[in-house]
Amino acid sequence: MRDSFEKSANQADPLGWFTGPLFPLLLAIVAAVQGVVMTFALWNHWSRPGLQLVAVVLFLVAGVLTSRAIRPNRAAFGPREAAPVVVVLLFGLWVSAAGTVGGSVQVEHWWATIAVGLILAGFAPFISARHQIGYAVPVVMITAGIASGLYRDSESVWPWGVEIVISVTPLVIAVVASVTFASSVVGRTSVLLDTDRPPEPHPRASVDPPEYASTSVEHPLTGSTFARVNAQVEPFLRRVADAGYVTADDRALAAELAHSLRSDLVNAANSSWLDAIAQRSGLVVSDPARLAEQMGDAQRTALRGLLQAVIHTTVVDKDSLFIELRAGDNGAIAVALSLNVDLPEGRRMMLLAPYYLTLQTTVENLSWQDGRTMLVKFQIPAPPVAS
DSSP: HHHOOOHHHHOOOOGGGGGGTHHHHHHHHHHHHHHHHHHHHTGGGOOOOOHHHHHHHHHHHHHHHHHHOOOOOOOOOOOHHHHHHHHHHHHHHHHHHTTTTTOOGGGGGTTHHHHHHEEEEEEEGSHHHHHHHHHHHHHHHHHHHHHHSTTTTOOOOOOHHHHHHHHHHHHHHHHHHHHHHHHHHHHHHHHHHHOOOOOOOOOTTOOOOOOGGGOOOOOOOHHHHHHHHHHHHHHHHHHHHHHOOOOOHHHHHHHHHHHHHHHHHHHHHHHHHHHHHHSSOEEEEOOOOOOGSSOOOOHHHHHHHHHHHTTTOTTTTTOOEEEEEEEGGOOEEEEEEEEEBBBBHHHHHHHHHHHHHHTTTEEEEEEEOOSSSEEEEEEOOOOOOOO
C-alpha cells in the first residue's frame, strides 16, 4: 500500500504506453482543441474572446513543458519541474477568466477549468499519488477563488456556491482519476515485480522443496582467495608430513603463510560485490563506506547487468569506467557511473536502453547526461523503517 502512494507509474512500469513523453502533450492538445471550439462557438458571449485564444496557447505551453521535463534521460518529475508548469497553468486560467468577466458565458461552459484538469492528469504517470494530491490541492483552491470572483454577481440559474462547485468539479474528477490510476498501476506492477516474496509451494507438496530454501551467494573473492592460498599451503603441508619434523625455516614459512592468509581474508571481507567486478575488469570503484552491500537483490541485478553490458562492449573505453557511491540524505545512496562511448548519439542511447529501463524500476531519480563521456546518476532509496 505504501508503494502505491509513494511511487509513480513511470517508476513501476517505464515501458507502459501511458508513460511516454507524448502523453501529457496529447492531453494538452485535447485541452487546446476544446478551448478553440468553445471560444468560436461562444464568440459573442465572451467579453474578450482573443484572451481565450491566448489561454489556449498557454495551456499548450504547459503541456510542452511537462513533456520536456519527463524525457527518459531526465531525473524524476519533481517540484522543480512541476512548478513552472503549474505557474503557466494558473496564468492561463487567469487569462481565460479575464476574457470571461463581463460576458455572458455560463460557468458550465467555461472550458478553462477542464483544460486545467487535463494538464494535471498529464502528471499522473510521472509522479506519485501523494504528490499528485499535493499539486492539485492549491490549484483547486486557486481555481475556486478565481471562479468565486468571476461569477459572484453573474445572472445564472445556479446559486453562487454551486457555480464554484461546478468550476472545480473537472479538476477534482481529474485528480481522483489520476490518483486511482497511479496507485492501481503501481500496486499491481509492484506485486508482479516483487522478488522478495518466497515462491508459493505447490499445493500437493507436504513440505517445501529444497530449492525454495533461502540460499546465500558466496562472495566472489572468497573462492579465488582460498584457491590461491591452497596452492601455497598444500605443498608446504605435504613436505612437512613427508619429512616428519618441523624446522625453523618451516616455522618461518608457516607464519608467512598465516599472515598472507589473514590479509587475503580481511581484504575479501572488506570487499563488496562491486569490488569483485572491478577486479575482473577496468572498472574503478569509489565506495569507501561499502554502500554497495546495502543494495537490494533487484538493484544489484539491474546495476550488474548495466555494468556487464558496458564492460563487454568494444565501443566503451575500459579505462574510463568509474562508479562512485556516496551516502545521501535520509539514508539514501547516491550513485554516479561515468564512461566514454565511441558511438553516435542514437546508438549510445540504444546501447544502454534495455539496462537503463530495468534499473529505472528499482532506483529513484535516474538520469543521464549524453556526450562522449556519459554520466548516469541515480539514488538507492533508504530501506523502509520497520514498524
